[in-house]
Amino acid sequence: SDESSVHVVMFPSAGMGHLTPFLRLASLLLNNHCKLTLITPLPTVSHAESQLLSHFHSSFPQLNLLPFHLPPPPSPPPISVDPFFHRVLTLRNSIHLIPPLISSLSPPISIFISDIFLVTPLLSITQKLSLPNYTLFTSSAAMLCFYSHFPAIAHSKPDDDDDAPEISFPVPGLPFSPLPYSYIPPIIFQPNTIFRNQIIEDSPNLSKLHGVFLNTFESLESHSLKALNDGQVIENKPPVYAVGPFLPFEFEKKNTSTQLSRWLDDQPIGSVVYVCFGSRTSLKREQMREIGNGLMRSGYKFVWVVKDKIVDKEEQVGLGEVLGVELVEGMKEKGLVVKEWVDQTEILSHKSVGGFVSHCGWNSIMEASLNGVPILAWPQHGDQKINAELVEISEWGIWNKSWGWGGELVVKGDEIGDAIKEIMENELLKDKAMKVKEGAMKAMSIGGDCEVTIQKLIQKWKN
Numbered sequence: 390s391d392e393s394s395v396h397v398v399m400f401p402s403a404g405m406g407h408l409t410p411f412l413r414l415a416s417l418l419l420n421n422h423c424k425l426t427l428i429t430p431l432p433t434v435s436h437a438e439s440q441l442l443s444h445f446h447s448s449f450p451q452l453n454l455l456p457f458h459l460p461p462p463p464s465p466p467p468i469s470v471d472p473f474f475h476r477v478l479t480l481r482n483s484i485h486l487i488p489p490l491i492s493s494l495s496p497p498i499s500i501f502i503s504d505i506f507l508v509t510p511l512l513s514i515t516q517k518l519s520l521p522n523y524t525l526f527t528s529s530a531a532m533l534c535f536y537s538h539f540p541a542i543a544h545s546k547p548d549d550d551d552d553a554p555e556i557s558f559p560v561p562g563l564p565f566s567p568l569p570y571s572y573i574p575p576i577i578f579q580p581n582t583i584f585r586n587q588i589i590e591d592s593p594n595l596s597k598l599h600g601v602f603l604n605t606f607e608s609l610e611s612h613s614l615k616a617l618n619d620g621q622v623i624e625n626k627p628p629v630y631a632v633g634p635f636l637p638f639e640f641e642k643k644n645t646s647t648q649l650s651r652w653l654d655d656q657p658i659g660s661v662v663y664v665c666f667g668s669r670t671s672l673k674r675e676q677m678r679e680i681g682n683g684l685m686r687s688g689y690k691f692v693w694v695v696k697d698k699i700v701d702k703e704e705q706v707g708l709g710e711v712l713g714v715e716l717v718e719g720m721k722e723k724g725l726v727v728k729e730w731v732d733q734t735e736i737l738s739h740k741s742v743g744g745f746v747s748h749c750g751w752n753s754i755m756e757a758s759l760n761g762v763p764i765l766a767w768p769q770h771g772d773q774k775i776n777a778e779l780v781e782i783s784e785w786g787i788w789n790k791s792w793g794w795g796g797e798l799v800v801k802g803d804e805i806g807d808a809i810k811e812i813m814e815n816e817l818l819k820d821k822a823m824k825v826k827e828g829a830m831k832a833m834s835i836g837g838d839c840e841v842t843i844q845k846l847i848q849k850w851k852n
């Protein structure tokens with residue numbers, strides 16, 4: 390059939406927060422009979438990424454994994470630079486290696502879907518080749534509104550004055566405009582920082598794209614989606630396609646009889662709190678110990694994913710050293726503390742889980758939405774305060790703004806324990822979370838927004 394003639398090339402950047410939504414979108418396209426090539430930067434930064442790639446490839450053997458062997462960096466990255474972000478820089482500087490890599494692909498490439506962090510360098514290639522270029526924006530529609538607007542306000546941050554009232558600025562399309570400066574990581578207002586320069590360079594180029602895919606859904610972000618598609622946010626706007634919340638991979642569901650799932654099976658419905666700060670955040674040990682105390686104080690059973698290093702390849706020491714032997718021993722009766730990768734989508738979908746302490750990485754938020762789990766938002770960096778506010782205004786979670794950014798201060802265990810009790814007991818949060826879930830399920834159902842949008846696009850790419 391001519392269905393197989395649609396050939397999509399996808400190019401993710403670094404980290405599970407990017408690879409996961411890319412592969413979930415890839416599975417949607419593969420299930421709709423697209424031919425798919427995934428440019429795969431190697432070596433991956435984390436173990437988790439290489440494991441996911443190999444699982445994914447065994448479930449979809451028809452996927453064409455196109456290895457992109459990166460030249461070793463001329464000098465080791467400075468210690469202060471996040472290794473995932475350093476990888477993005479390496480990718481941007483290695484873009485000239487892409488044309489020869491894709492030149493012999495067949496059938497001819499129909500469209501390119503690139504990571505939001507690679508927009509400008511990749512456009513220089515796809516424009517020469519006259520290839521439609523889409524991006525997958527790996528965060529919320531609200532964050533896309535901020536990202537689009539940033540160049541306009543990049544030079545206007547008032548000086549910090551601790552005594553002055555909170556200063557904010559309007560952002561077109563944001564459901565909670567005006568946006569306080571404190572929701573934006575201070576680093577992107579510092580002159581000549583890499584990430585800041587990158588947004589200022591990339592953001593205006595969004596208008597040169599053929600479209601932007603978002604892992605979000607209408608009923609949660611209707612305000613931002615409408616503003617984006619009405620052209621109120623981006624000048625000469627590209628179409629924005631909400632195709633989320635992406636469903637978990639099928640293969641994630643198979644492996645159910647782990648120690649963790651057996652333990653969860655033994656707990657009463659809605660009685661367990663799940664704590665995880667994503668794949669690239671390691672908290673200070675002092676803060677982790679306070680979380681341990683907070684969990685004990687809450688009285689609830691828990692599953693807690695502990696990360697001591699930003700990159701999993703560097704995790705070396707045991708839990709006892711990170712948290713202290715006494716705390717580890719004390720927690721044994723009350724919950725599971727793990728230092729390995731867990732299947733988060735399995736945990737969030739388990740009936741015994743009744744609350745989620747989350748850094749508000751967007752994938753985590755979408756996974757919670759599919760399961761109607763109330764959230765205690767504890768944003769650490771990047772887009773996470775904007776995502777946390779979205780959770781709070783739709784009332785399926787709470788966010789204690791005085792906790793600041795990750796690492797700014799140490800939040801005490803008693804405060805953490807009280808906040809956990811609140812998300813586990815507040816009936817309004819539970820009701821609202823179920824409403825969010827309804828909207829999420831509807832978007833992903835047969836004949837829902839996601840399916841309709843993807844099928845329309847595939848028809849368009851065929852012509």
Ligand code: BUP
Binds near residue numbers: 729752
């Ligand atoms: Br840790 C961990 N198991 O043990 P986010 C994470 N995840 O399945 P991030 C696991 O990684 P950025 C674990 O389900 C989600 O799909 C989790 O993505 C999964 O945050 C993903 O939530 C994490 O977007 O990325 O990794 O901090 O900072 O780029 O948003």
